Amino acid sequence: MNHIKTYAYDHTPLYFDFKQTIERFFVEEIPLYAFTGSGNYLVLKIKKTDMSTHKLLTVLAKATELQERDIGYAGLKDKSATTIQYISIPKQAEKLLNKNLTTQRVEILERTYNKAPIKIGHLKGNRFSVILHHINEKDAKFFNTTAKMMQTKGIPNYYGYQRFGEDSQSYLQGKEIAHSGKRLKGSREKLLVSAYQSHLFNKWLGSRVKLSAIIGKEKIDSAARKLKYPAELVKVLAQQPQFFKLFFGDVVMPYPYGKTSFVKDMMQSARVFQEKKISPTGLLCGANALRAQNDAYHLEEPFDDTELSSLKGDRRFAWIWPKEVETAYEKETKTLQADFYLPKGSYATTFLEEIGKFSLKGRKE
Numbered sequence: 001m002n003h004i005k006t007y008a009y010d011h012t013p014l015y016f017d018f019k020q021t022i023e024r025f026f027v028e029e030i031p032l033y034a035f036t037g038s039g040n041y042l043v044l045k046i047k048k049t050d051m052s053t054h055k056l057l058t059v060l061a062k063a064t065e066l067q068e069r070d071i072g073y074a075g076l077k078d079k080s081a082t083t084i085q086y087i088s089i090p091k092q093a094e095k096l097l098n099k100n101l102t103t104q105r106v107e108i109l110e111r112t113y114n115k116a117p118i119k120i121g122h123l124k125g126n127r128f129s130v131i132l133h134h135i136n137e138k139d140a141k142f143f144n145t146t147a148k149m150m151q152t153k154g155i156p157n158y159y160g161y162q163r164f165g166e167d168s169q170s171y172l173q174g175k176e177i178a179h180s181g182k183r184l185k186g187s188r189e190k191l192l193v194s195a196y197q198s199h200l201f202n203k204w205l206g207s208r209v210k211l212s213a214i215i216g217k218e219k220i221d222s223a224a225r226k227l228k229y230p231a232e233l234v235k236v237l238a239q240q241p242q243f244f245k246l247f248f249g250d251v252v253m254p255y256p257y258g259k260t261s262f263v264k265d266m267m268q269s270a271r272v273f274q275e276k277k278i279s280p281t282g283l284l285c286g287a288n289a290l291r292a293q294n295d296a297y298h299l300e301e302p303f304d305d306t307e308l309s310s311l312k313g314d315r316r317f318a319w320i321w322p323k324e325v326e327t328a329y330e331k332e333t334k335t336l337q338a339d340f341y342l343p344k345g346s347y348a349t350t351f352l353e354e355i356g357k358f359s360l361k362g363r364k365e
Contacts, residue, residue, distance in 0.1 A: 005353065006206040008156050008213070008243055013357035014143060016336065017133040020080045020349075022049045026129040027077060027348070028084040030341070032122045039115035041072070041088045042097075047107040052079040056087070056106065063100035064093035072118035075126075075344060078162065084109065088118040124256070125343040127324070130352065132336045140329040140336045146355050147325045147338065153243065154276070154321045155354045156209050159198040160347030161361040168361065171199035178308040193311050197284045204282050204303035205318055211299075212245045233295075240270035244319050246280060249294030251315055255279040256343045260315060262293055273319075281315035289313020320346050 019025075035043050048056055053076045061068045072088035089097065091113065101108075135143065164170050174196030177189055184190050214223050215237050223238070224231040237245045246252070250263040255278055263269045263280075272278050283289060283300050287309045292300045324341040342348065349360050 006209045007354055007357055008209050011146060014139050014355060016135040016356060018352060018360045022082045024131040025081040027081055028127045029074060029086055030124045030127060031086055032124050035112045035114040037112055039113045040091050041114045041117050042091050042094050043112045043114045044087045044108050045084065045110040046087055047084050047109050049082045049105050050079060051105050053077050059103060059106060064089055064096045066093055074118050074123040086118055088114060123344050125341055127341045128348040129337060129339045130348060134334055135336045137331060143336060143355055144327040151322050151325045154319050155351060156205050157317050157320045157346055158202050158205055158350045160349040163198045164195055171196040178310060184310045197286060200303045200305060201282050201284055201316060204300060212243055215245055216243060236266060242270060242274045246270050246273060247296040247299060249292050249296035251281045251290060251292050252278045253281050260290060276321055280318045282318045284314040284316055286311040286313030290315060322351055
């Protein structure tokens with residue numbers, strides 16, 4: 001299997017039963033900024049169940065007689081979940097919406113107005129609430145302390161298995177399309193090529209987590225032998241206080257957002273990273289992507305595909321910090337409710353897998 005993940009933490013695996021369903025998986029978007037309260041756009045806070053964002057757009061377009069492209073949204077939300085997200089439509093479509101929106105699976109919780117439409121990425125993050133079954137009391141306590149520890153130390157920001165399709169192989173089609181050199185047709189091709197981008201990012205991230213673990217655990221000589229690095233370099237890397245080791249030339253960004261810069265002084269950057277003020281980023285290869293430099297470039301290069309130019313390139317945080325972690329355990333039913341907040345683009349399943357140490361894929365109804 002291509003997707004055996006490298007975890008950052010080495011505690012004993014935990015068992016719990018995870019299923020992503022409308023009764024057990026809740027997500028709420030947190031907007032990037034407060035809406036103005038007036039303007040030409042109606043902003044809807046919508047609760048939807050058992051419906052993907054794409055389906056929601058189709059339903060809203062039908063009710064309002066708008067084109068789907070006239071409906072603004074900040075992020076895609078899964079079908080098998082109860083989700084709250086923000087949608088914007090031109091103000092003049094409000095009457096038709098009131099008249100024609102009848103489905104039980106869509107509930108409008110709040111309405112306001114804004115001067116501009118909502119655009120992709122216009123969100124701070126998401127608040128999750130996940131109910132896990134078949135977990136004993138001891139493991140529930142361990143889950144809580146581990147999740148809270150990760151809130152302090154952070155986790156690798158892998159793309160979740162949802163990104164790679166039912167068979168986890170959609171990136172292979174994406175690679176083929178990317179290498180064909182043709183312009184992308186439609187949202188399906190874009191999705192496949194971006195799955196390939198995400199696959200390369202995950203492989204790079206796994207390799208960096210692995211080498212960081214070796215440097216953190218092994219003696220300097222032994223780590224140098226395993227990694228084929230000069231002992232001097234390993235020594236410098238081992239002095240960094242945080243788990244995920246930074247290299248000369250890494251691309252870092254202020255956390256949770258800001259402008260990219262390169263690591264020039266490893267120790268100084270490491271200290272700022274440990275204070276959660278910056279985080280390293282990984283490459284999403286594509287047109288105009290910013291590449292790492294120096295040592296970090298050599299670590300990134302095996303996971304770079306310069307033939308991928310049909311999509312825009314980007315950088316993605318390699319390391320994130322969950323926030324607002326709370327858990328509540330019910331002894332009688334052996335269920336644990338885990339509440340937490342993650343920055344935009346991060347996956348709840350990635351956080352849960354880092355705690356449980358097993359793949360949640362295939363445990364899904």
